[in-house]
Amino acid sequence: MTARIIDGKALAGALRGKVAEEVQRLSRSHGLVPGLAVVLVGSNPASEVYVGSKAKMTALSGMRSFDHRLPESTGENDLLSLISRLNGDSAVHGILVQLPLPPQIDSQKVIAAIDPGKDVDGFNPTNAGRLATGLPALVPCTPVGCVILAKSVRPTLAGVEAVVIGRSNIVGKPLAQLLIAESATVTVAHSKTRDLPAVCRRADLLFAAVGRPQLVRGDWIKPGATVIDVGINRIDVGGKTRIVGDVAFDEASLVAGAITPVPGGVGPMTIACLLVNTLRAACAIAGLPAPAL
Numbered sequence: 001m002t003a004r005i006i007d008g009k010a011l012a013g014a015l016r017g018k019v020a021e022e023v024q025r026l027s028r029s030h031g032l033v034p035g036l037a038v039v040l041v042g043s044n045p046a047s048e049v050y051v052g053s054k055a056k057m058t059a060l061s062g063m064r065s066f067d068h069r070l071p072e073s074t075g076e077n078d079l080l081s082l083i084s085r086l087n088g089d090s091a092v093h094g095i096l097v098q099l100p101l102p103p104q105i106d107s108q109k110v111i112a113a114i115d116p117g118k119d120v121d122g123f124n125p126t127n128a129g130r131l132a133t134g135l136p137a138l139v140p141c142t143p144v145g146c147v148i149l150a151k152s153v154r155p156t157l158a159g160v161e162a163v164v165i166g167r168s169n170i171v172g173k174p175l176a177q178l179l180i181a182e183s184a185t186v187t188v189a190h191s192k193t194r195d196l197p198a199v200c201r202r203a204d205l206l207f208a209a210v211g212r213p214q215l216v217r218g219d220w221i222k223p224g225a226t227v228i229d230v231g232i233n234r235i236d237v238g239g240k241t242r243i244v245g246d247v248a249f250d251e252a253s254l255v256a257g258a259i260t261p262v263p264g265g266v267g268p269m270t271i272a273c274l275l276v277n278t279l280r281a282a283c284a285i286a287g288l289p290a291p292a293l
Helices: 008-030 045-060 076-087 107-113 125-132 141-151 172-181 196-201 266-286
Strands: 035-041 064-070 094-097 161-165 185-189 205-208 226-229 233-237 240-244
Touching (some): 008 045, 008 266, 076 107, 094 266, 141 172, 161 172, 185 196
Parallel strands (some): 035 094
């Protein structure tokens, strides 16, 4: 068996196109242009690339992009003051603080300070609680993208045996909640799970989100399963840097029914879903119906 490759770039491009159409409609009909503020503290090279990509896609969708780049030495109170100003800025509908933050800043305090209605990362405890209780919320972008990718293969996830490897607040936990809402049967596996390969072999739908390069081997996968690889890891191969996922792609693609590549799978969907969250936040703040995307 050779797995179908799930084209995250194409799916993300189609979603961004729908967002751009909605942004034009909002601007034309209501004079509303969604605005996204991205805050980067320090000069982490990977974060700088990611923030630059977000700003580019925001502008291409017709939204306003507000970038705030602060020095590594920025104090916690200064960052909290900026967030307070952005919370009160009517031109800003989404606020994203790029993680990780320098050690002098408490990330949880910063996340909690963001207005839940502008929390387009979906990390604020209010949004996390609303998601867990089945209420409308701004949901973390990567998990939402993962579900969209899975549903491009399996339009309904009801009754599907799903395994999520990873229990982070950013991916694993919210992804499990989204899958439960889709009526999947969900197992969350992690570093303390006994016989992880056997747990993975049960999965019709396997999500790998642990940040360990090529952890999931081909013989961990149920034949015909759908595999969504969230990992982005840089490894050295013959003196050159190569980006790989948490899944051993070459092995897995011989067993799985469908699989996401790395890069080109989950990554593009994450940014597209950020634009969706910003659009939805703008509509909610303006008292307009949620966009049909």
